[in-house]
Amino acid sequence: MAGQKRKIDNLPLELVKTVFEILILENHFTKDLFIKVKKELLNFLNVNYFSEESKFSEMFVKLEIFDVVCKECYLVMNIDVFLDVTGEGFYKC
């Protein structure tokens, strides 16, 4: 799906999914808290947390965060939020 343009029907839902995709990079949140808050926001939008609709998928835009510092080795890098998220959920360099 990378590079393909997809239609965005529900902007609040896209906002929630995108914000959580960014927040997952920050490891100050426990996974339980992350899931609980995301579930509540999705519930507010009448979207089931376990539905396909709730899952983040790549968009055609690039969202880059500049000068991200790794807390373990202090390596500084730019991260494309839509490409660099690991399956583990939290960012690791």
Ligand SMILES: [Zn+2]
């Ligand atoms: Zn590192």
